[in-house]
Amino acid sequence: MNELAAMPELVRVEAVTRQFPMDHSFVRALDEVSLRVSPGEFLAIAGPSGSGKSTLLNLIGCIDKPTSGKIIIDGVDTSRLNPSRMTALRREKIGFVFQTFNLIPVFTAAENVEFPLLVQGVSAAERRTRVAVALESVGLAARANHRPDLLSGGERQRIAVARAIVHHPALVLADEPTANLDTHNATQLIDLMHDLNRRLGLTFIFSTHDARLLEHTDRIVRLCDGQIQSDASTTPTRLEGASHGQVLAARL
Amino acid sequence: MGKFLLLAFRNIFRNRRRTLMTLVMVGGGVTGLLMVGGFFAFMFWGLRESTINGGFGHMQIFTADHFNRDEVRVLDTGIDNWRQVAATVKTGEHVRGVAPRIDFYGMVSNGDKSSVFMGSAVEPSAENSLGFTTRFASGRDLDGKPGGEVEALIGAGLAKSMNVKVGDGLTLLAMTSDGALNGVDVQIVGIVNSGVAEMDARSLRITLSAAQRLLQSDRVTNLVVGLDKTENTDQAAEELAPRLHGLPQSLVLKKWIDLATYYKQVRSLFSMIFIFLGVIVFFMVLMSSINTLLMTMFERTREIGTMLAMGTPRGWIVALFMLEATLIGVLGALGGVVAGNLLGFLLNHSGIHLPPPPGNTVPMSFKVLYEPALMIGSSLLVILSLAFASILPAIRASRLQIAEALAHV
Numbered sequence: 001m002n003e004l005a006a007m008p009e010l011v012r013v014e015a016v017t018r019q020f021p022m023d024h025s026f027v028r029a030l031d032e033v034s035l036r037v038s039p040g041e042f043l044a045i046a047g048p049s050g051s052g053k054s055t056l057l058n059l060i061g062c063i064d065k066p067t068s069g070k071i072i073i074d075g076v077d078t079s080r081l082n083p084s085r086m087t088a089l090r091r092e093k094i095g096f097v098f099q100t101f102n103l104i105p106v107f108t109a110a111e112n113v114e115f116p117l118l119v120q121g122v123s124a125a126e127r128r129t130r131v132a133v134a135l136e137s138v139g140l141a142a143r144a145n146h147r148p149d150l151l152s153g154g155e156r157q158r159i160a161v162a163r164a165i166v167h168h169p170a171l172v173l174a175d176e177p178t179a180n181l182d183t184h185n186a187t188q189l190i191d192l193m194h195d196l197n198r199r200l201g202l203t204f205i206f207s208t209h210d211a212r213l214l215e216h217t218d219r220i221v222r223l224c225d226g227q228i229q230s231d232a233s234t235t236p237t238r239l240e241g242a243s244h245g246q247v248l249a250a251r252l
Numbered sequence: 253m254g255k256f257l258l259l260a261f262r263n264i265f266r267n268r269r270r271t272l273m274t275l276v277m278v279g280g281g282v283t284g285l286l287m288v289g290g291f292f293a294f295m296f297w298g299l300r301e302s303t304i305n306g307g308f309g310h311m312q313i314f315t316a317d318h319f320n321r322d323e324v325r326v327l328d329t330g331i332d333n334w335r336q337v338a339a340t341v342k343t344g345e346h347v348r349g350v351a352p353r354i355d356f357y358g359m360v361s362n363g364d365k366s367s368v369f370m371g372s373a374v375e376p377s378a379e380n381s382l383g384f385t386t387r388f389a390s391g392r393d394l395d396g397k398p399g400g401e402v403e404a405l406i407g408a409g410l411a412k413s414m415n416v417k418v419g420d421g422l423t424l425l426a427m428t429s430d431g432a433l434n435g436v437d438v439q440i441v442g443i444v445n446s447g448v449a450e451m452d453a454r455s456l457r458i459t460l461s462a463a464q465r466l467l468q469s470d471r472v473t474n475l476v477v478g479l480d481k482t483e484n485t486d487q488a489a490e491e492l493a494p495r496l497h498g499l500p501q502s503l504v505l506k507k508w509i510d511l512a513t514y515y516k517q518v519r520s521l522f523s524m525i526f527i528f529l530g531v532i533v534f535f536m537v538l539m540s541s542i543n544t545l546l547m548t549m550f551e552r553t554r555e556i557g558t559m560l561a562m563g564t565p566r567g568w569i570v571a572l573f574m575l576e577a578t579l580i581g582v583l584g585a586l587g588g589v590v591a592g593n594l595l596g597f598l599l600n601h602s603g604i605h606l607p608p609p610p611g612n613t614v615p616m617s618f619k620v621l622y623e624p625a626l627m628i629g630s631s632l633l634v635i636l637s638l639a640f641a642s643i644l645p646a647i648r649a650s651r652l653q654i655a656e657a658l659a660h661v
Contacts, residue, residue: 087560111255
């Protein structure tokens, strides 16, 4: 416990509950969930449908508010932020990757990647450089001027990853990023995300059902009925001679 | 800003058929306004020029008393030294000529029947030099040469009621400026059809010299000033007004618009009709565009959610939707102006005539004028209408709950 307290902290979820009104009652999607995420982690939130994975990601991503409890991102208590500060926090500290890619269809790949920088007010010259680097890092520099409808599913999701990292966020949230991809593209995407995690030290939190993705994670938080069922983690030094997945599978 | 504008521009072509329908509606509204407004402008122009060239002139000079008190006797408030005044005015810039006039009234008789007439006395040469046109049903204009029989023009309605024709004689009776009764025999040389039935039922015209003899006065009621162009009226009036100040009689210069009550009434009526039409177009574009823009918003719910999730300020979403609507308005207005001008060109060369307006006897040409102010005004109206229409969808889009928007199917 002392070791845990001493670790630097990027995300802290404290006893968070999220209820949704339904007819004349409430459905509790998350129930007193607490979680800490350190910088540079590659963390998966797993669990069956309806377990609260997306709700937890939405709350960490500041696109929803908890019914009770507290979420602290990079030292900022989000419950105290007004809507415009919350928007600014998302803009500066968080990158999003969605299950359905959610690229702007009238923009080219490069323009989609550029969008977060545009919103941040980055200069045109700086935007050009950073977009080129981001596209290069996802291996799609050659597809910069293609519109999303001319890209494959895997390419679209890689563009979405480039868009999520282009503004150098502290945290990248990915909601079921491989759900709409075939095995080949899913594996490529997982490798890409893990590579970015290791190379750039980016923190990734993603929700998934995908066993292929779980094999590559450092830590798996399992949710069931809105509660954390298990939280298994390891570090690369402890993983010598065994894959992450094997260790985690053993722990879980 | 450039990228934002680009995004708005590309977005309006996402659903081409829907955008085309909106553009047709917006452009149709502008075209309709240009057609109606252009026709009204042609009507106003025609009425203005026919009013001026029909004898009204561009300006008229009266004594101040003419407006301050009623005449007890004929020419009681007339201009004394009118030749001097006319000479002064004639030297003014843009002035083409000056025509003296006397307005009087009296009785006309053919021996069997008598009737009231509204008389005007003119100098035919001065009237002709100003290009004032008289529409004759038969006969010719007044001669104006001294000596000989006194000539008269009478309205078609009066001629009919008196049962006279060109070449017949009539006797005019009028009160002189001293209050006595005087009479003169005239010969009808022309029958006038002005196009206004009420005028033609009472009008009678003789020469100025004949009227001065009949009325026993050297005065005239007013001086009519003709200019080279109607557009120069204000400038000429400003220049001439000070010249009238040094004269013995207190004189007043009135522009044609100050005196043309009928023109102003017609213009006011048709302007109101046009404004009403503009309001209809505004609401037509507004209501149908709200529906279209709301559909667009619902279709793009997830995309808006994504943009908001990435930290796009909600104000940007409002601006984006309003910009898109405004761009559609601009494109529609441009299309409407082009279509309106083309249609106007075709109509102007079609030779279509409309039936005579009430009180008139002459058919009216159907033409439209190209009015830049009308084009700008109509365009602004639809652009504004679309901008208004986008407010509700834009606000709705900006207020979307991000998590719900992202889950939107």
